[in-house]
Amino acid sequence: MKIEEYLETLPENLLSGEDVQLPEKSFCEIFKFVNLGKDDIFYHLGCGNEKGIELAVNEFGVKKAVGIDNNSEKINQAKKNLAEKNIKADLICQNIEDSILSDASVILFWFSDEKIINEMMKKFENLKENTKIITIWGPLPECLPDKVDFPYIINKAPFKKAKNMQEQLLSIFGVKCVDFITAWEFAERYTKSIGSPEIKNDRFLTIIQTLVIWINAKKLGVACGEEIPESIQTYINIMKMHFDIDFEYLLKE
Template identity: 80%
Template structure:
């Protein structure tokens, strides 16, 4: 089956990231990267649990921490945990599109739904200057990142617009062109950041992401070679032979 067809067999919430909570170590890496501190007002949009606001409050001593999620059960459980620990944070059950975060200085925003992202861009554009929005894997649409520690990306208002997708991709990876080594390195960083107890699953995800990164780079004309690297072809063959997942058609489109 084509890779797109395989992805469609996976649970929708897995693809959207709805049920993927970042490990504590990743949250700390993000907060250190963005230099979160006592003068910050932090919002975790689509928080899923209390961990983000808890760590921001307890360890990084932010002025204010707010978690927003539209899953009432998750918010209820998160509030119970914070109450038991006597931690003062704000947790709101609502859609992020309907939320007011105009006082934010730092926002963690990890969504893949294009409709939500497009709606949020209108709200982000109205934020005060120098507000930092952390995304994972890719920057905000049509924007150049302010700072990158892949897969964590800081987008800062007012946004600097990318002239092309090629410019945006190379700005994220910090290279002049994308080869197999670059694709694998960045795919592995992403896999490690979202965490998993299954090493086998991590490697499987890394292979898929590596192929996606390199093929996208080739289609955008920013791969280091027009020829398919031997390692890329090997993994394409492995995915086809052992998992019946086809990437070949992407190279022909």
Template identity: 80%
Template sequence: MRIDEYLETLPGNVLSGEDVQLPEKSLRNIFKFVGLKKDDIFYHLGCGDEKGIEIAVKEFQVEKAVGIDNNFEKIENAKKNLEEKQIQAELRCQDVLDSDISDATVILFWFTDESITNQMLKKFEELKSDTKIITIWGPLPDCIPDKVDFPYIINKVPFTKAKNMQEQLLAVFGVKCVDFVTAWEFAERYTKAIGSPEIKNDRFLTIIQTLVIWINAKKLGVACGEEIPESIQTYIKLMKMNFDIDFEPMLKE
């Protein structure tokens, strides 16, 4: 099975971030990284449950917190939970593309669907100067991040446009070229950030992410050296032999 065929067998929400709830520890790390403070107006786009909003209000005491999600059941349940805890916040059942976010100073935005990210980029560009948009894994389309603590990325208005994908990739990883160690380190950071303690296959996910990072870097011309590292070759063979997942077609594209 080709790696792209394997990825297609996974639920779409796993790949897009939809319905994947960030652990509370990760939410706190994100808020500390972005410097969330009392005078901030915080928006969580695609909030799912109320945890991000609750932490922003209770622990970081933001001036205003707004959660937006198009899942009616989740929003109603989140409203109920916040009411029971007597936490003042605004929850909207809306499509993020239709939402008014004009007063935001900090936005948490975890979407990978290009049809959404490209449209939202236009909305973000209209926000007031110094508004921060936190993304996970990658920056906003064609943008150079303002600050990175991988997998968390701060994009700040007005955005700095990348000359090309190579410049954007190197800005995210903070290195001149991507080798196996860099790919593994960043894949592991991502897996730990989005995973819960109950996850048993985090090493499997880390291997897949490592190979995807390195191969993409190779295709963009920013991998270290011309040859495929022995470690990468070993994991490609392991995935083929043990799991029937073939990365070779991705290398040849």
């Protein structure tokens, strides 16, 4: 099956990110990366549970923390958990497209839905100067990142526009071209950063991410060399033979 068909076999809430929660270590890495502190007003869009908000308040001492999610059950439980710990924060049940972000200085925004991203980009264009938006895996569409510690990326308002996708891709990886080693290293960083310590299929996920990174680089003309690296071809064959997941067609498009 094609990789897209494989992804369609996964639960919808997993693909949408609805039930994907960042581990505590990831929040700590993100907050240190963005230099979150006492002068910041922090927004977590799609907060799910209260863990990120709790850490922002307790460990990083932000001036104000706001979590927004459209899942009322999760928001109600998060409110209850924070109240029991006597932690003051704003938890709002609404679609993030309806959120008001005018006072934000730092925003955590981890969404893959293209429609949501495009809607939020309209809001982000009106943010106050120097507001930092943290994304995971990729920067905001058509924007050059201000700071990268992959998979964590910061875009700062007003945004810097990339000349093309090649410029954007290379700005993320910090190299002149993407080879197998670069693709593997960054795929592994992503898997380890967002995964829990108990994750059992991290190598499988790393292989998939590596192939996605390299093939995208190839299609954009920023892969190193004209030939398919032996390691890439080996993993393409493994995915096909052992898991019936096809990547080969992507190289022909």
